[in-house]
Amino acid sequence: MLSQISCKEPSAKDHTLYKQSRKKSKLYTAKVDTSDLTKILDLEFESSAWDYWGERCLSCGTCANVCPTCYCYGVEEQVNLDLRQADKTKSLHSCNLIDFAKVAGGHNFRPASASRLKYRYYHKHRGFVEAFEEALCVGCGRCGAACLAEITPPEVIASVRGKE
Numbered sequence: 689m690l691s692q693i694s695c696k697e698p699s700a701k702d703h704t705l706y707k708q709s710r711k712k713s714k715l716y717t718a719k720v721d722t723s724d725l726t727k728i729l730d731l732e733f734e735s736s737a738w739d740y741w742g743e744r745c746l747s748c749g750t751c752a753n754v755c756p757t758c759y760c761y762g763v764e765e766q767v768n769l770d771l772r773q774a775d776k777t778k779s780l781h782s783c784n785l786i787d788f789a790k791v792a793g794g795h796n797f798r799p800a801s802a803s804r805l806k807y808r809y810y811h812k813h814r815g816f817v818e819a820f821e822e823a824l825c826v827g828c829g830r831c832g833a834a835c836l837a838e839i840t841p842p843e844v845i846a847s848v849r850g851k852e
């Protein structure tokens with residue numbers, strides 16, 4: 689697929705158009721206080737803020753679908769009854785979907801939307817920071833703009849910090 693895509697170096701006009709579109713864009717404008725966030729997340733694992741946002745969350749997975757840094761995927765396998773053919777399909781998944789942590793045998797490790805939403809934030813702002821020294825979030829705001837429940841990272845993080 690990539691070999692069929694032709695591209696060229698951007699011209700000065702392209703740069704100007706890009707800068708103009710950035711000025712018009714509402715993306716990358718949110719302010720989030722991330723100082724000591726990993727430590728705060730460690731302390732606030734049992735915070736009632738997770739229940740509050742979890743109750744609002746529709747578990748639709750839209751946030752992960754529009755997120756440029758989400759990469760979690762699911763694998764589905766189907767075997768024909770004659771055992772002569774099988775398909776394995778890999779597709780984008782979302783940690784907010786109800787079956788994200790469901791395993792063989794039917795047990796679901798995260799049946800509550802609050803726990804799924806919480807782990808989304810812990811992956812992006814806690815675990816990834818510990819492993820790679822930066823958050824798995826570029827602050828684009830796409831997830832908040834697309835969320836039907838109007839859940840945005842700045843608001844969630846502020847509430848976990850006790851600022852709302």
Ligand code: SF4
Binds near residue numbers: 744748752831
């Ligand atoms: S888009 Fe909003 S409602 Fe849907 S899963 Fe994400 S946080 Fe929940």
Ligand code: SF4
Binds near residue numbers: 751830
């Ligand atoms: S604000 Fe962060 S979590 Fe939301 S879509 Fe952008 S990169 Fe993903």
